[in-house]
Amino acid sequence: MSLQPIYVTQPSLPPLEEYIPYLEEIWTNRVLTNDGPFHKRLEQALVEHLGVPQVSLFNNGTIALHVALQALCLTGEVITTPFSFVATTHAIAWSGLTPVFVDVEPGTLNIDPARIEAAISPRTTAILAVHCYGTPCDVDAIAEIARRHGLRVIYDAAHAFGVTVRGESILRAGDLSVLSFHATKVFNTFEGGAIISPNAEMKLHIDQMKNFGIVNQTTVVATGTNGKMNEVQAAFGLLQLKHLGPALERRLAIDEAYRRALADITGVRCLEPRPSQVSNGSYFPVLIDERHPYTRDEVFSRLAAAGINGRRYFYPLISTFPMYAKLPTADAAHLPVATRAAEQVLCLPIYADLPPETVERVAAVLRP
Ligand code: T4K
Secondary structure, three states, X not given: OOOOOEOOOOOOOOOHHHHHHHHHHHHHHOOOOOOOHHHHHHHHXXXXXXXXXEEEEEOOHHHHHHXXXXXXXXXOEEEEOOOOOOHHHHHHHHOOOEEEEOOEOOOOOOEOHHHOHHHXXXXXXXXXXXXXXXXXXXXXXXXXXXXXXXXXXXXXXXXXXXXXXXXXXXXXXXXXXXXXXXXOOOXXXXXXXXXXXXXXXXXXXXXXXXXXOEEEOOEEOOOOOEOOOOHHHHHHHHHHHHHHHHHHHXXXXXXXXHHHHHOOOOOEEEOOOOOOEEOOOOOEEEEEXXXXXXXXXHHHHHHHHOOEOOEOOOOOOHHHOOOOOOXXXXXXXXXXXXXXXXXXXXXXXXXXXXXXXXHHHHHHHHOO
16 A cells, blocks of 8 residues: 655645635625735734734745845844745845854754854844744843844744743744745745734834835835735635644644654654743754764655655755855854754654654654
8 A cells, every 4th residue: 555645744724615705705805915804804813813013914924034124224244044944044135135144052953142242243233033943042142132232133933933932922022023824834824924013113114115115106115025915815814723723733742742752762852842932833853963873864765765755954054055155154164053953954744634643654764
């Protein structure tokens, strides 16, 4: 019997018939985009669901990152992590800014606050940190550094939908946080994203920026772009949100099952959440070190041979890509922790509809 291939992630989709009333309403309204009724409803629903002050929806997380960087009028250099999806650094470069790479902490694989100050120059204006795999950055330490040096802080929170620490949304940290609602994310609108901002004034500015900088029919105040989420995306997001609770529970059950199944395997390390963190089960990364009889790439291939498609997120490091490799801070010797993590990391399949027996199939391949 041939088994269905297993992917690193799969979107959870509500039953097809539940989409129909949403589409009927759009057909009746004939409002397809530009801050329509579903767009307004989803923004309000997310404010409540996430416990954040303001939400601005976007057509994807990448454009939301671009707008976040531009909304804060940054110049010069932006300190960031090389251990992320390439969109993080691309957003800095697309804004005409220079990325400055800082190494990550071994525990969380997030930017290491202890190394940030050494990277600050007179040209530095901001820190763009990533809550990698949904594990929160050390936001207190980063806030303190930013305060001392007058820097802005943006969090790429693409993986951190719904994550809280001590009962508070991690999306409230920093000046702005950016979410992705891509199909591969915990909460998806097929493609989509959002910026979380602290007040109505900043939200208004961001909303203008994502709508060409338009204020009204005769007034344009900023060099904006088209970052608008359309009504189908927003309606599908509202439907997703209704089903999110059980989907999250199933993800977290898989997370727990992996931890139990992998606990006794020498050379395989699971990343730990922060104390008082409520996770979202968005990814399940493991690090495979020298004590394991197989290299990470051998484990990756053995899993693939068993029909299980893990992913080496985030290998290669962003700093090794040709457009960044010549930057002074891209040298591997400057980024030893990230370089080692990129060689060891493997993200295992995790999603709401993952057949539960997959966990044991994966563990069997990892168990020497
Ligand atoms: N910042 C960070 C830290 C990010 O991780 C991302 C995106 C962004 C910013 C940018 O946000 P967006 O602009 O994307 O909103 C995927 C996603 O395309 C990307 O959104 C995501 N991060 C990144 C980590 O992963 P790929 O190239 O690995 O995706 P792909 O197509 O290989 O999909 C992975 C697996 O998911 C497939 O093997 C099967 C499954 N899948 C995928 C899609 C698209 C499905 O089952 N259905 C689907 O529709 O980049």
